[in-house]
Amino acid sequence: xxxxxxxxxxxxxxxxxxxxxxxxxxxxxxxxxxxxxxxxxxxxxxxxxxxxxxxxxxxxxxxxxxxxxxxxxxxxxxxxxxxxxxxxxxxxxxxxxxxxxxxxxxxxxxxxxxxxxxxxxxxxxxxxxxxxxxxxxxxxxxxxxxxxxxxxxxxxxxxxxxxxxxxxxxxxxxxxxxxxxxxxxxxxxxxxxxxxxxxxxxxxxxxxxxxxxxxxxxxxxxxxxxxxxxxxxxxxxxxxxxxxxxxxxxxxxxxxxxxxxxxxxxxxxxxxxxxxxxxxxxxxxxxxxxxxxxxxxxxxxxxxxxxxxxxxxxxxxxxxxxxxxxxxxxxxxxxxxxxxxxxxxxxxxxxxxxxxxxxxxxxxxxxxxxxxxxxxxxxxxxxxxxxxxxxxxxxxxxxxxxxxxxxxxxxxxxxxxxxxxxxxxxxxxxxxxxxxxxxxxxxxxxxxxxxxxxxxxxxxxxxxxxxxxxxxxx
Amino acid sequence: xxxxxxxxxxxxxxxxxxxxxxxxxxxxxxxxxxxxxxxxxxxxxxxxxxxxxxxxxxxxxxxxxxxxxxxxxxxxxxxxxxxxxxxxxxxxxxxxxxxxxxxxxxxxxxxxxxxxxxxxxxxxxxxxxxxxxxxxxxxxxxxxxxxxxxxxxxxxxxxxxxxxxxxxxxxxxxxxxxxxxxxxxxxxxxxxxxxxxxxxxxxxxxxxxxxxxxxxxxxxxxxxxxxxxxxxxxxxxxxxxxxxxxxxxxxxxxxxxxxxxxxxxxxxxxxxxxxxxxxxxxxxxxxxxxxxxxxxxxxxxxxxxxxxxxxxxxxxxxxxxxxxxxxxxxxxxxxxx
Numbered sequence: 001x002x003x004x005x006x007x008x009x010x011x012x013x014x015x016x017x018x019x020x021x022x023x024x025x026x027x028x029x030x031x032x033x034x035x036x037x038x039x040x041x042x043x044x045x046x047x048x049x050x051x052x053x054x055x056x057x058x059x060x061x062x063x064x065x066x067x068x069x070x071x072x073x074x075x076x077x078x079x080x081x082x083x084x085x086x087x088x089x090x091x092x093x094x095x096x097x098x099x100x101x102x103x104x105x106x107x108x109x110x111x112x113x114x115x116x117x118x119x120x121x122x123x124x125x126x127x128x129x130x131x132x133x134x135x136x137x138x139x140x141x142x143x144x145x146x147x148x149x150x151x152x153x154x155x156x157x158x159x160x161x162x163x164x165x166x167x168x169x170x171x172x173x174x175x176x177x178x179x180x181x182x183x184x185x186x187x188x189x190x191x192x193x194x195x196x197x198x199x200x201x202x203x204x205x206x207x208x209x210x211x212x213x214x215x216x217x218x219x220x221x222x223x224x225x226x227x228x229x230x231x232x233x234x235x236x237x238x239x240x241x242x243x244x245x246x247x248x249x250x251x252x253x254x255x256x257x258x259x260x261x262x263x264x265x266x267x268x269x270x271x272x273x274x275x276x277x278x279x280x281x282x283x284x285x286x287x288x289x290x291x292x293x294x295x296x297x298x299x300x301x302x303x304x305x306x307x308x309x310x311x312x313x314x315x316x317x318x319x320x321x322x323x324x325x326x327x328x329x330x331x332x333x334x335x336x337x338x339x340x341x342x343x344x345x346x347x348x349x350x351x352x353x354x355x356x357x358x359x360x361x362x363x364x365x366x367x368x369x370x371x372x373x374x375x376x377x378x379x380x381x382x383x384x385x386x387x388x389x390x391x392x393x394x395x396x397x398x399x400x401x402x403x404x405x406x407x408x409x410x411x412x413x414x415x416x417x418x419x420x421x422x423x424x425x426x427x428x429x430x431x432x433x434x435x436x437x438x439x440x441x442x443x444x445x446x447x448x449x450x451x452x453x454x455x456x457x458x459x460x461x462x463x464x465x466x467x468x469x470x471x472x473x474x
Numbered sequence: 475x476x477x478x479x480x481x482x483x484x485x486x487x488x489x490x491x492x493x494x495x496x497x498x499x500x501x502x503x504x505x506x507x508x509x510x511x512x513x514x515x516x517x518x519x520x521x522x523x524x525x526x527x528x529x530x531x532x533x534x535x536x537x538x539x540x541x542x543x544x545x546x547x548x549x550x551x552x553x554x555x556x557x558x559x560x561x562x563x564x565x566x567x568x569x570x571x572x573x574x575x576x577x578x579x580x581x582x583x584x585x586x587x588x589x590x591x592x593x594x595x596x597x598x599x600x601x602x603x604x605x606x607x608x609x610x611x612x613x614x615x616x617x618x619x620x621x622x623x624x625x626x627x628x629x630x631x632x633x634x635x636x637x638x639x640x641x642x643x644x645x646x647x648x649x650x651x652x653x654x655x656x657x658x659x660x661x662x663x664x665x666x667x668x669x670x671x672x673x674x675x676x677x678x679x680x681x682x683x684x685x686x687x688x689x690x691x692x693x694x695x696x697x698x699x700x701x702x703x704x705x706x707x708x709x710x711x712x713x714x715x716x717x718x719x720x721x722x723x724x725x726x727x728x729x730x731x732x733x734x735x736x737x738x739x740x741x742x743x744x745x746x747x748x749x750x751x752x753x754x755x756x757x758x759x760x761x762x763x764x765x766x767x768x769x770x771x772x773x774x775x776x777x778x779x780x781x782x783x784x785x786x787x788x789x790x791x792x793x794x795x796x797x798x799x800x801x802x803x804x805x806x807x808x809x810x811x
Contacts, residue, residue: 212554213635
């Protein structure tokens with residue numbers, strides 16, 4: 001019996017796809033949470049340094065939305081699914097390169113979804129995709145019933161915030177080259193500096209393999225409003241910021257970032273058409289000498305507008321976190337502290353094994369065989385980046401040399417965010433944290449402070465450093 | 475050692491780096507008072523040697539070096555350079571400076587740019603009042619409007635630090651350009667995109683039928699009567715494409731080492747259209763070479779039969795029609811039959 005049935009409009013399919021695309025850059029699995037009047041997609045990455053959530057209003061994207069609470073799902077239904085399996089269903093069949101009349105026919109018109117679960121019923125996410133040309137493809141995906149982990153953000157703690165147009169931020173992020181790991185955000189008088197760097201230590205002979213070190217100075221006037229401690233350095237993972245800005249630029253609305261001190265989470269939120277998005281990402285960094293001094297600017301009209309959009313977005317998110325209080329909803333720092341304190345504690349659900357791949361494959365195959373000759377098997381390739389055409393940099397593909405298939409694989413691998421390669425990024429590798437890290441936090445790190453010290457790298461250039469070391473005197 | 479310069483022709487510079495990086499990850503750049511030498515020498519495969527007039531890419535340039543001839547030799551990674559140049563496209567201004575950051579030498583590119591706000595449409599030009607406080611007390615519409623246009627014009631300073639290695643003159647002394655012979659046949663190539671797509675198709679075909687471990691060899695031949703052929707021969711197939719009526723440009727007798735009537739190309743011309751100069755190239759390497767087409771320049775191929783193939787890629791001078799021509803010399807890795 002269906003716990004939840006809904007129909008996604010064509011617009012809804014796109015919004016869904018964009019959200020899944022963004023979530024897939026954080027984790028392999030997505031948590032779905034449905035209530036009578038709301039629908040959430042959320043995920044937390046394996047290192048628990050980033051949390052992403054999307055709330056869909058049921059009115060706009062859902063042509064029909066029916067929730068029937070039964071049994072253990074009286075108030076809400078929740079489950080966890082493999083993102084790429086789900087995202088591939090909604091992949092538009094019309095490729096970027098071929099936009100002939102025939103391909104337009106294969107655009108998804110709408111999607112009927114039924115989630116079945118309960119006594120004696122197989123747990124299945126059944127998606128019936130109706131194409132423009134009248135074809136219907138039905139996919140049955142397995143899911144795992146597991147409580148979603150929500151990270152909570154304490155807004156009272158967040159002393160600092162800024163908001164800026166998502167398109168502007170994306171254009172800035174576009175200037176950062178590949179191969180970098182961290183983004184340092186710091187204020188210096190009238191400017192906010194975004195510096196993208198890598199802290200991988202590189203031997204002298206491999207110095208040319210270093211990635212581009214990019215720093216962008218943005219006037220505070222560029223921000224809708226800003227209130228940040230002067231000289232405060234906050235460092236976050238550039239990978240997460242890229243994923244967020246990519247999605248935020250689709251909505252085109254203002255992005256609001258709230259944070260306090262290094263090693264405390266940063267909240268990034270924005271709202272789109274009937275969708276509100278919230279991200280929590282872990283920070284490291286360094287505090288300047290004068291916490292009293294603030295870089296502050298509040299723009300009258302813009303500030304009102306900004307706070308409006310926040311107040312629209314925030315209550316829902318707050319609500320979620322509060323209502324989900326039965327789940328282990330702490331701030332990420334809390335989670336980590338707890339884990340450090342009691343290592344025997346069973347890990348929260350996001351660190352569990354991904355669902356067994358075999359049933360997933362057979363499900364996909366089963367649906368493929370139903371359709372017979374048509375190859376509707378969902379491709380395992382990730383969907384093309386949505387914003388490619390809008391990007392600042394347009395690649396000139398025709399001039400690319402012929403490549404081997406192997407080389408192609410390499411190329412693809414390089415373009416993708418690899419979640420497996422770096423199981424615990426941001427926090428543990430960053431040096432300079434000894435003074436800001438709360439005591440008892442990540443004790444393994446404390447055990448080897450010398451290692452942290454030796455790979456230590458200043459996130460930004462200090463003026464005094466430059467003057468002292470100038471190779472080419474004026 | 476000092477180097478500082480404003481950049482011009484950034485779009486062409488970016489295309490140059492893209493063409494270079496098709497062959498190799500690194501480029502050797504030799505800067506001197508009047509020439510910028512870009513040299514790409516991969517371990518195997520085709521090489522690029524070029525001598526661009528300094529004012530082709532740089533202006534207001536300062537070079538100070540203790541090395542003979544006031545030269546600076548740098549090795550730099552093409553991917554970061556290319557990326558930085560793309561950042562600099564559509565910028566207000568961009569400049570390049572040799573410096574040291576945290577003890578590591580870098581080529582630092584400073585870019586002044588704005589971010590566009592497509593959602594705001596055509597906002598008016600920045601007002602003269604931009605030095606006044608635009609966030610004053612008046613709440614009326616005009617001030618809000620002014621605010622929008624001001625914010626639109628905000629400049630951003632982007633600094634892109636490109637990792638480099640400063641090379642000692644002794645290090646580069648051993649790298650010398652291959653000797654150029656008087657060619658048997660010289661011909662202007664057809665549009666490179668056309669040539670590339672056909673060559674690539676042949677290469678892929680051979681890869682598919684041979685298995686991928688052996689790189690296919692394409693036979694490239696040309697005569698002094700406007701003919702060019704590209705041919706692939708596998709065990710099961712033998713395909714060739716031919717172009718006719720291409721241009722065999724006239725040679726300038728003043729620049730020849732031999733009298734024009736004794737020049738090999740004259741002899742080839744006299745022997746008629748059936749006299750072909752041929753060479754074999756590696757399909758994948760050839761494809762990388764043909765990436766030069768993105769420079770949108772004229773390309774002259776010089777064949778020495780069964781010996782060598784050299785391409786001269788002329789880069790159009792966008793800003794300054796009277797400026798010196800910039801030429802890239804491709805020494806294509808060639809095989810005999």
